[in-house]
Amino acid sequence: MKPPRQRFGRHARSVMADRRWVLLPLCARAAWLQLTDIGDVMPELRQPPTGRAVQLEDLCRLLSASPDEMGSAICSLLERDVLEKVATGYRLKAF
Template sequence: MKPPRQRFGRHARSVMADRRWVLLPLCARAAWLQLTDIGDVMPELRQPPAGRAVQIEDLCRLLSANPDEMGFAIRSLLEREVLEKVANGYRLKAF
């Protein structure tokens, strides 16, 4: 039996229709779109188990981003409540 085919970008329409979308800089928009796709295959990004939230280093690795550049995008996503700070990392709150 074949695994279901992944449709990357399937969240794009709902994310781009969100009222917070226009308030974000381009780097945060790109990160949000990519994180919604990653959240489909990495459930701990949306619902982290206790004490095992996704760290900023992991987000940078997953998005192939420089930590310095990613910091601005993460701050913007936190301000708009797209990402949420949990105990020792982050979780995707809006997807």
Template sequence: MKAAQRRPARQRFGKHARSVMADRRWVLLPLCARAAWLQLTDIGDVMPELRQPPAGRAVQEDELCRLLGADQAELQAALRPLLERDVMEKVGSGYRLKVF
């Protein structure tokens, strides 16, 4: 089979779950933050700017809402503990996932 005809590697969602749930911060987080953390690790695999944003191009809050299918109040409830536990970090006017 030629390289151009190869299928792209199949994405295995949830592959980070074991390492995330083994993190000592996991038990300290509310359920909304746990769910967001797991989803963001999967999103970070296909959206590298979530993990390592280029200068001035961090993922904005409205984009996170869209990606997670959450409204702004729900996202704020999940983000606050993730920021406090150093899982996410504020970068300029956006956010970066520090732990995955």
């Protein structure tokens, strides 16, 4: 039996309907959409085990972004409670 096909972008409609969406700059919007898809296959992004939160370097690598670009996106996502600071990393709060 084949596993169900992963449909990327399935969270887009709910994320884009969120009232915080219009308040975010484009880089943060793109990061939020991509992080929701990554969270489906990487559960530690949503529910990190103790002491193993996803680091900024990992987010940059996963999104193929430079630390400068990702830094401004993360600041915006933290301000709007989309991401949450956990220990030394980050957790996706809204998806």
